[in-house]
Amino acid sequence: MSEVEIEVGDRHIREINEDIQECCSLGKKIRIVNTLSRHNLGIGLPPGAEIEFEGSVGYFCGGLNTGAKLNIERNAGWALGEGMSEGHITVGGYAGMSAGAAMIGGTIHIKGNSGPRCGVAMKGGNIVVEGTIGYQSGFMAHSGKIIALGGAGESCADALWAGEVWVAGPVKSLGVDVNVIEPTQEDVDEVDEILEPLGLVDKSREWRKMISGQRLWYFESRDASAWLMI
Amino acid sequence: MCGIAGRILSAPGNVGRDLVDLMDAQSHRGADSTGFAIYTIPRDEGYVLRGMGFDKEKIDTDLDDFKNLLTDHSASLKSEPSIVMDHNKHYCFKMEITEPKDLRTWVVEADSLAQRMEIQSCGRSLEIIKDTGSAAEVAEKHNVREMVGTHGLGHARLATESSVLPNASHPFWARPFSDMAIVHNGQITDYYTWRDKLQRKGYRFLTENDSELIAIWVSDQMKAGMTMEQALKKSINSIDGIFTYMIAGPAGIGFAKDRFALKPLVVIDDNGDLAAATEEQAVRRVFKEECDVINHDGPSLTGLWGVGNRSFAA
Numbered sequence: 001m002s003e004v005e006i007e008v009g010d011r012h013i014r015e016i017n018e019d020i021q022e023c024c025s026l027g028k029k030i031r032i033v034n035t036l037s038r039h040n041l042g043i044g045l046p047p048g049a050e051i052e053f054e055g056s057v058g059y060f061c062g063g064l065n066t067g068a069k070l071n072i073e074r075n076a077g078w079a080l081g082e083g084m085s086e087g088h089i090t091v092g093g094y095a096g097m098s099a100g101a102a103m104i105g106g107t108i109h110i111k112g113n114s115g116p117r118c119g120v121a122m123k124g125g126n127i128v129v130e131g132t133i134g135y136q137s138g139f140m141a142h143s144g145k146i147i148a149l150g151g152a153g154e155s156c157a158d159a160l161w162a163g164e165v166w167v168a169g170p171v172k173s174l175g176v177d178v179n180v181i182e183p184t185q186e187d188v189d190e191v192d193e194i195l196e197p198l199g200l201v202d203k204s205r206e207w208r209k210m211i212s213g214q215r216l217w218y219f220e221s222r223d224a225s226a227w228l229m230i
Numbered sequence: 231m232c233g234i235a236g237r238i239l240s241a242p243g244n245v246g247r248d249l250v251d252l253m254d255a256q257s258h259r260g261a262d263s264t265g266f267a268i269y270t271i272p273r274d275e276g277y278v279l280r281g282m283g284f285d286k287e288k289i290d291t292d293l294d295d296f297k298n299l300l301t302d303h304s305a306s307l308k309s310e311p312s313i314v315m316d317h318n319k320h321y322c323f324k325m326e327i328t329e330p331k332d333l334r335t336w337v338v339e340a341d342s343l344a345q346r347m348e349i350q351s352c353g354r355s356l357e358i359i360k361d362t363g364s365a366a367e368v369a370e371k372h373n374v375r376e377m378v379g380t381h382g383l384g385h386a387r388l389a390t391e392s393s394v395l396p397n398a399s400h401p402f403w404a405r406p407f408s409d410m411a412i413v414h415n416g417q418i419t420d421y422y423t424w425r426d427k428l429q430r431k432g433y434r435f436l437t438e439n440d441s442e443l444i445a446i447w448v449s450d451q452m453k454a455g456m457t458m459e460q461a462l463k464k465s466i467n468s469i470d471g472i473f474t475y476m477i478a479g480p481a482g483i484g485f486a487k488d489r490f491a492l493k494p495l496v497v498i499d500d501n502g503d504l505a506a507a508t509e510e511q512a513v514r515r516v517f518k519e520e521c522d523v524i525n526h527d528g529p530s531l532t533g534l535w536g537v538g539n540r541s542f543a544a
Contacts, residue, residue, distance in 0.1 A: 036511060036514045036515075036518070037509075037510040037511040037513075037514045037523075038511050039509075039511060055520050056510065056514075056520065056523065058509065058510060058511045059509075074520060075510070075523060075525075077509070077510055077511075078494065094523075094525060096494070096510075096525055096527060097491070097494065097527050115525060115527035115528075116491045116527050116528060116529070117491075134491070134527055134528055135491050135527075135528050135529045136491070153528060154528075154529060
């Protein structure tokens with residue numbers, strides 16, 4: 001796969017994204033340089049695309065991803081990978097608020113910490129954070145897993161619906177309607193399967209698995225699969 | 231959704247230029263108006279005033295009345311006022327005055343003219359420049375890029391809680407406290423409750439903008455003996471709403487953030503050479519090389535940044 005370099009600088013974002021899409025359609029590996037934390041870079045990327053961001057990116061990077069592999073060298077702003085359905089996003093540093101908001105599939109791997117509301121309203125996929133997840137992470141997550149290796153901030157997993165929040169470190173406080181349960185070996189194996197390709201398996205971890213207490217559910221049906229088809 | 235910014239230079243310099251760049255990068259967060267609070271080189275005595283007159287047809291009468299009020303308080307203009315006027319009905323002024331006998335008493339009386347001429351900042355060094363339009367438009371009209379100083383604040387406003395008027399723009403001066411200014415991103419939901427309490431204490435509000443309230447609220451706490459740090463911390467549990475605000479005084483800038491962590495603040499601090507903004511892409515206009523960025527993303531946060539990398543407990 002040949003590699004092409006695309007400059008961000010002060011160019012118009014639409015022009016940059018058109019260049020990215022064109023290079024994707026030609027099957028080229030892309031390196032984005034001089035990113036200057038600009039917003040809306042790499043939105044709606046197609047399956048098979050491979051993109052490196054040299055430096056930090058702003059809001060919504062990798063949003064609506066449908067299968068591309070993105071590697072962000074440093075930090076990402078708010079709403080990283082919002083609404084993505086497939087693909088893989090790696091962030092070398094910190095990710096701002098609402099990373100993986102409303103995502104329905106794929107994997108986000110954050111090597112540093114993640115800001116508040118990580119995985120808010122997510123409906124599928126996995127978010128792995130090597131550091132800590134911020135305030136109210138997992139808020140109203142419908143499905144999918146948020147896995148924090150370092151710890152969690154205040155109000156963790158607040159109003160969780162049917163997703164799971166896994167934390168292997170200190171949790172400042174729990175949100176409302178959360179149950180912390182002892183995971184089965186089968187559960188842990190499932191998490192390790194997600195961590196394995198990232199080289200992050202550590203059998204000595206003491207996990208806390210958080211699931212919904214179901215006290216806020218207003219559906220008559222207790223079977224989440226019946227109402228998760230939305 | 232508004233955009234806010236703060237800038238502290240390690241040595242006096244082009245703080246106006248940097249604040250314009252910080253706000254230009256955030257123009258999309260609020261197209262209604264833009265404002266700057268710039269701490270210029272401080273005077274040993276006398277004050278610099280910035281403000282707005284609302285009817286340029288009556289400027290001569292209004293200025294005469296204003297001068298008379300100064301004379302009543304044993305003060306006078308140091309030089310002829312500098313006036314900026316365009317097609318709009320309002321005009322903006324800058325004046326340098328000698329010391330009134332009692333600053334706060336004079337401010338109260340000068341505010342009796344506020345329907346005609348409104349003082350928008352008063353200080354040894356503080357100058358607030360605000361107007362309708364984008365950062366680039368306001369900067370060009372008022373020569374903000376050329377302003378030299380130590381630190382300052384910027385604001386791009388998307389009007390949500392009060393009118394789109396040039397005087398409802400940010401920053402707000404904490405009248406009648408000299409050299410105190412604020413910029414705010416968010417909404418205060420118990421605004422009228424607090425406004426009523428502060429008015430009963432004698433404070434005067436010239437707009438219905440909730441941000442004006444925070445400036446006066448914090449300054450009132452400090453007048454009662456609190457440090458700025460204590461006042462900022464207290465505001466988080468006392469004032470209801472969602473907010474990230476920055477308040478500046480001669481010694482530096484402080485910030486506070488609500489319990490819900492909904493309004494961002496990103497900072498680059500290169501050993502006291504500091505830029506803060508709502509969006510990281512704005513601070514990167516000032517610090518173009520990749521460097522460490524501090525994301526104040528969490529809930530209930532406060533902080534103080536001193537000018538000249540000094541500790542700031544004022």
